[in-house]
Amino acid sequence: MKLRVGLLGGGSWGTTVASLVSRNAPIKIWARDNDTVRDINENHRNSKYLPDATLPEALQATGDIGEAVKDADVLVMGIPSNNFRDVLKEAKSYLRPWVPVISLTKGLELSTGKRMTEVIEEVLPGHPVGVLTGPNLAREIMAGQAAASVISMEDEIIVKQLQQLFHSGLFRVYTNTDLLGCELGGVLKNIIAIAVGMGDGLGAGDNTRSALITRGLAEITRLGVAIGGRPETFSGLTGMGDMIATCTSPLSRNRHVGVELGKGRKIDDIIEDMLMVAEGVKSAPTVMALAKKYNVAMPIAEDVYEVTKGTRSAVRAYRGLISASAGSEADAG
Ligand SMILES: NC(=O)C1=CN([C@@H]2O[C@H](COP(=O)(O)OP(=O)(O)OC[C@H]3O[C@@H](n4cnc5c(N)ncnc54)[C@H](OP(=O)(O)O)[C@@H]3O)[C@@H](O)[C@H]2O)C=CC1
Numbered sequence: 220m221k222l223r224v225g226l227l228g229g230g231s232w233g234t235t236v237a238s239l240v241s242r243n244a245p246i247k248i249w250a251r252d253n254d255t256v257r258d259i260n261e262n263h264r265n266s267k268y269l270p271d272a273t274l275p276e277a278l279q280a281t282g283d284i285g286e287a288v289k290d291a292d293v294l295v296m297g298i299p300s301n302n303f304r305d306v307l308k309e310a311k312s313y314l315r316p317w318v319p320v321i322s323l324t325k326g327l328e329l330s331t332g333k334r335m336t337e338v339i340e341e342v343l344p345g346h347p348v349g350v351l352t353g354p355n356l357a358r359e360i361m362a363g364q365a366a367a368s369v370i371s372m373e374d375e376i377i378v379k380q381l382q383q384l385f386h387s388g389l390f391r392v393y394t395n396t397d398l399l400g401c402e403l404g405g406v407l408k409n410i411i412a413i414a415v416g417m418g419d420g421l422g423a424g425d426n427t428r429s430a431l432i433t434r435g436l437a438e439i440t441r442l443g444v445a446i447g448g449r450p451e452t453f454s455g456l457t458g459m460g461d462m463i464a465t466c467t468s469p470l471s472r473n474r475h476v477g478v479e480l481g482k483g484r485k486i487d488d489i490i491e492d493m494l495m496v497a498e499g500v501k502s503a504p505t506v507m508a509l510a511k512k513y514n515v516a517m518p519i520a521e522d523v524y525e526v527t528k529g530t531r532s533a534v535r536a537y538r539g540l541i542s543a544s545a546g547s548e549a550d551a552g
C-alpha cells in the first residue's frame with residue numbers, strides 16, 4: 220500500500236516538494252490562503268509563489284488542516300520557522316501516533332534557538348523526525364532542472380523508506396543519518412549567502428565571492444561540529460552544496476537581501492518589498508548566540524548580524540573582512 224502524505228505550507232518550496240511527491244504517492248497540501256487552494260485545485264498553478272509553473276493534476280490542496288493531516292502516514296512541514304511551532308500544534312490533534320514528521324524549513328526558532336526537528340520532538344514526542352535539505356532552489360526544480368537533495372533521519376530503516384517518497388526523475392534524493400549536521404548546514408548557509416550578496420551588491424569580484432564562500436564554509440563547519448554534527452556532512456550536499464547554490468544564484472532570497480544591503484538599502488525596506496521568506500535574517504541573532512555558547516569564532520556571520528541589525532554598514536563590514544589580519548587557514552578569521 221502507498222504511503223499517504225500530508226504537507227503543510229503552500230509557499231514556493233512546500234508546493235514544489237508536494238508536486239514531486241505527487242508522482243510517487245497520494246498527497247494533500249494545506250495552505251491557509253483560500254486563493255492558493257483554489258488556484259492549485261482548479262488551475263493547477265500556484266500563481267502567488269511559482270508564477271511560471273504548471274503543477275501536476277494529481278496534486279490536491281485543502282484549506283482544512285485536519286483534512287491534510289488526519290489520514291497522513293507521513294507529515295511534511297513547509298512552514299517558515301517563525302510560525303512552525305504554532306502550525307504543528309494545530310496539526311497535533313489530527314495526527315495519528317508514530318507518523319514521521321519531515322521538516323523542509325531552513326531556520327531556527329527565534330525565541331528558543333531550537334532547530335525545527337527539536338521543535339517537532341517537543342510538540343510531538345515519539346514521532347520519528349527528519350529533514351529534506353540540500354541545494355534546492357524551488358523555481359529551478361519546478362522548471363524540470365536536475366537537482367540532488369538529502370533526506371536525513373537518525374533511523375537508518377525509516378530514512379530508506381522515506382527516500383522513495385521524495386526521489387523522482389531528475390530529483391535525486393540521498394540519505395544521511397547525521398540529522399543535526401544536515402539540518403544545521405541548511406540553516407547556517409543562509410547567513411553566508413547574505414554576506415556574499417552584500418559583497419556582490421557592493422561590486423566585489425569573483426575572487427571575493429570565492430573567499431567568502433570558502434571561509435564561510437569553514438566557520439559554519441566549526442559551529443556545526445561544536446554542536447555535534449559530523450565534519451564530513453558540511454562538505455556534502457547539505458553543507459557545501461547548498462552554500463554554492465544559495466551564495467551564487469540570483470534566485471536565492473537570502474542572497475537577494477545581501478545584494479540590497481550592499482546597495483545601501485535598509486533591512487526593513489528590503490523585507491517589506493519581499494513576498495517570500497529569507498530565513499537568514501531571522502536566524503542571525505540566534506546563530507550568534509550559539510556561536511557564543513559554543514565559543515566558536517564566526518566573523519562573517521557576526522558582520523551579517525550587525526548589518527541586518529543596522530549597527531554596521533555593509534561597506535564597513537566588507538572593509539573589515541578584507542582588512543582583518545590573516546593567520547593560518549586553519550584558524551578563525
Ligand atoms: N524556496 C526554496 O527554494 C526553498 C525553501 N526552503 C525553506 O522552506 C521553508 C519554506 O519556504 P518557502 O516555501 O520558500 O516560503 P515562501 O515564502 O515561498 O512561502 C511561505 C509559505 O508559508 C505559509 N505560512 C507562513 N506562515 C503561516 C502560518 N502561520 N500558517 C500557515 N501557513 C503559513 C505562507 O502562507 P501565506 O501565503 O498565506 O502567507 C506561504 O504559503 C523556509 O524555511 C525555506 O528556507 C528550503 C529549500 C528551498
Ligand SMILES: O=C(CO)COP(=O)(O)O
Nearest residue numbers: 353354355356471472473
Ligand atoms: O535553501 C534554498 C536553496 O537550497 C533556498 O534559498 P533561499 O531561501 O535563499 O532562496
